Amino acid sequence: MLGVHPGILIVLILLISAFISPVLDQFKFKRFSLLAIIISGIIFILSILFMVRVNSLGIEYYNFGGWSPDKGIEFVFGNLEALMLLLISGMFFLVYIYNQYKIRDEINTHLRGWYFTLAFLLQASLNGMILTNDLFNMFVFIEISALTTVAIISINENRDTIFASIKYLFLTTLGSSSILFSIGLIYLITGYLNMDLAGVELIEMSGMYPAATGMAMLFMFFGLAMKSALFPLHIWLPDAYASAPIISTVIMAGIVGKAYIVVFIKVFYKVLSLNFFELTNLSEITIFLAGMAIIIGSLFAIGQTKIKRMLAYSSVAQIGYIFLGLALATESSLTGGILHIINHSVNKSLLFLTVGIIIMYAGVENIEDFSGVGKKYPFTMLLFGLGSLAMVGIPPLNGFMSKWTIIMGTLEADKPVYLVIILLSSLLNGVYYLPIIIQSFFGGSDDLTYNWEFKRLGFKIIFPMLTLAIIILLIGIFPSYPLNYINKIVINLMN
Amino acid sequence: MINGIFHPNLYYFASIILFLIGFYILLTHPNLIKKVIGLNVMDSAIFFFFVAVGFVSEGKSPIVEAGEEVLTVNPVPSGLMLTGIVVSVSVTAFALAIIIKLYEHYGTINVEEIYVVRSEKEC
Numbered sequence A: 001m002l003g004v005h006p007g008i009l010i011v012l013i014l015l016i017s018a019f020i021s022p023v024l025d026q027f028k029f030k031r032f033s034l035l036a037i038i039i040s041g042i043i044f045i046l047s048i049l050f051m052v053r054v055n056s057l058g059i060e061y062y063n064f065g066g067w068s069p070d071k072g073i074e075f076v077f078g079n080l081e082a083l084m085l086l087l088i089s090g091m092f093f094l095v096y097i098y099n100q101y102k103i104r105d106e107i108n109t110h111l112r113g114w115y116f117t118l119a120f121l122l123q124a125s126l127n128g129m130i131l132t133n134d135l136f137n138m139f140v141f142i143e144i145s146a147l148t149t150v151a152i153i154s155i156n157e158n159r160d161t162i163f164a165s166i167k168y169l170f171l172t173t174l175g176s177s178s179i180l181f182s183i184g185l186i187y188l189i190t191g192y193l194n195m196d197l198a199g200v201e202l203i204e205m206s207g208m209y210p211a212a213t214g215m216a217m218l219f220m221f222f223g224l225a226m227k228s229a230l231f232p233l234h235i236w237l238p239d240a241y242a243s244a245p246i247i248s249t250v251i252m253a254g255i256v257g258k259a260y261i262v263v264f265i266k267v268f269y270k271v272l273s274l275n276f277f278e279l280t281n282l283s284e285i286t287i288f289l290a291g292m293a294i295i296i297g298s299l300f301a302i303g304q305t306k307i308k309r310m311l312a313y314s315s316v317a318q319i320g321y322i323f324l325g326l327a328l329a330t331e332s333s334l335t336g337g338i339l340h341i342i343n344h345s346v347n348k349s350l351l352f353l354t355v356g357i358i359i360m361y362a363g364v365e366n367i368e369d370f371s372g373v374g375k376k377y378p379f380t381m382l383l384f385g386l387g388s389l390a391m392v393g394i395p396p397l398n399g400f401m402s403k404w405t406i407i408m409g410t411l412e413a414d415k416p417v418y419l420v421i422i423l424l425s426s427l428l429n430g431v432y433y434l435p436i437i438i439q440s441f442f443g444g445s446d447d448l449t450y451n452w453e454f455k456r457l458g459f460k461i462i463f464p465m466l467t468l469a470i471i472i473l474l475i476g477i478f479p480s481y482p483l484n485y486i487n488k489i490v491i492n493l494m495n
Numbered sequence B: 001m002i003n004g005i006f007h008p009n010l011y012y013f014a015s016i017i018l019f020l021i022g023f024y025i026l027l028t029h030p031n032l033i034k035k036v037i038g039l040n041v042m043d044s045a046i047f048f049f050f051v052a053v054g055f056v057s058e059g060k061s062p063i064v065e066a067g068e069e070v071l072t073v074n075p076v077p078s079g080l081m082l083t084g085i086v087v088s089v090s091v092t093a094f095a096l097a098i099i100i101k102l103y104e105h106y107g108t109i110n111v112e113e114i115y116v117v118r119s120e121k122e123c
Helices: A006-026 A032-057 A079-098 A101-105 A109-131 A135-153 A159-190 A195-205 A210-228 A236-243 A246-271 A274-279 A282-302 A307-328 A331-362 A378-392 A398-412 A416-442 A453-457 A459-477 A480-494 B010-028 B032-054 B075-106 B111-122
Strands: A060-063 A074-077
Touching: A006 A032, A006 A074, A006 A079, A006 A109, A032 A060, A032 A074, A032 A079, A032 A109, A074 A079, A074 A109, A079 A109, A079 A246, A079 A331, A079 A459, A079 A480, A109 A135, A109 A246, A135 A159, A135 A246, A135 B075, A159 A195, A159 A210, A159 A236, A159 B010, A159 B032, A159 B075, A159 B111, A195 A246, A210 A246, A210 A282, A210 A307, A236 A246, A236 A307, A246 A307, A246 A331, A246 A480, A282 A307, A282 A416, A307 A331, A307 A398, A307 A416, A331 A378, A331 A398, A331 A453, A331 A459, A331 A480, A378 A398, A378 A416, A378 A459, A398 A416, A398 A459, B010 B032, B032 B075, B075 B111
Parallel strands: none
Antiparallel strands: A060 A074
16 A cells, blocks of 8 residues: 555654744744644544554564664554554644644744644654664654653743753653663663564573663663653652643643653563563562552642642552553553553543633633633533543543453452552542532532533634543443453563 | 773773762752753763773774774664764753753752742742
């Protein structure tokens, strides 16, 4: 069908368009959001093609410049990569459609061209680090995404964003340096940078160099946990999410954090073999930290007064669920973990999109001011309610399916304590989500004249939220298709 | 010559000590410029480590003519570190640029003082 693999085209088109947009800016080009929608639409179509191609042809490899895998850079196109690329490109497509009218005005007019440069570069680097099969190439993509993420936080220059971005920059660079050091150790032990080859070699060599392998594992874990904000390394996350413009927050919460978790899966299941992960205490430590993240993230969220900060702490808890699923390392828990990556991305994006409308249109930022908002913006708050119920894990919605699968995993791994933690945390989620919904619909004054929300907001803003809500319902009501697909990936990873 | 005096693993040991020094500076110093310096020390330690990985004692530079059999150092880690240095420089530049902006907004580059300013604002 296509001579070049769509996966390569995705990264190439994004990199080229990243550098086209500032050039267009010089020629007084104004319609950047249209350009972004078109380009991300093309990328979305390409990732669907990628998905179709993987399902029909199986795993493919692409060697850049024709070098053999032990010398050159290799991209891998498997099922996990296809799924995550579809998620990322779909999310970016919806976010760009949403980026209209008042939401767009949050970013200065003269910065818009540059904003899309950053966003395209970010998307390219996220796709690249998921696709690549080369450790050093992965580091380069991680570093690009770190810098562009800092830049999209600080695009609106004020006290809070500058402080949040310097905090994020230092901590994320600490993470990247640790990852690079770990890559150095892996190269020292095995002599390969290719993930597959290094992984095979490491199984043989790790017995000879237990200290070096352990250190490589520790540094890699530290770096990736820092980047994906596993408790207690989450300290940059609330500041960054709360101060950034809403569009950057959606990109960070829904997309960027998830890509690092996929890298975590790839590295820890392919290179640093899981047996070794279990032999060291790192597995136990990760499970413990994930449990702490679930409880403490929820507790912190209850105490927040600003809605964006509350959602940020809720993210900390949800990342705990994902890591719990990954670290328990049974078939169900890993399936649940990967499904929860998708669910959390969809749910949290929906929540931030609706909150963006409430903040930008209704001007409400504090949780206590939410009473009565549901009467002015019933449709938006209805979707917010749907997203938060999915987050709590009410049965016909998607959050229930992934939590259920992780719970099955805790039983398989014979760790019933974490079952209790998950149930307790669902209760805590209810404690901070439900009052907002109840207050917004039943609180406040009654004498309001409601005018039709679709007209006020415009179809372009409603459409992405509606799509995400439909995805929540679809995954919740028909979970067997995604679960089977992910289960296939998990069986591949486990072997 | 050098190997007569030093154990070959000493390079790795030295780079890890350097890394920890950088890590310590980054985590403990309240001054942001010193934090950037710590970051650079850390990165330099990693570059040193990589180059040491590729080093072969008495190896020549890896420019070999056809049919020639000589012992050369491994060029791959040094090549990778060129990229690493570029990344490190751009991170440093970006961090310094943000620190300038931070100074404009808060009037200080000391993290502890910035926290004080921020808490005063909220009260």
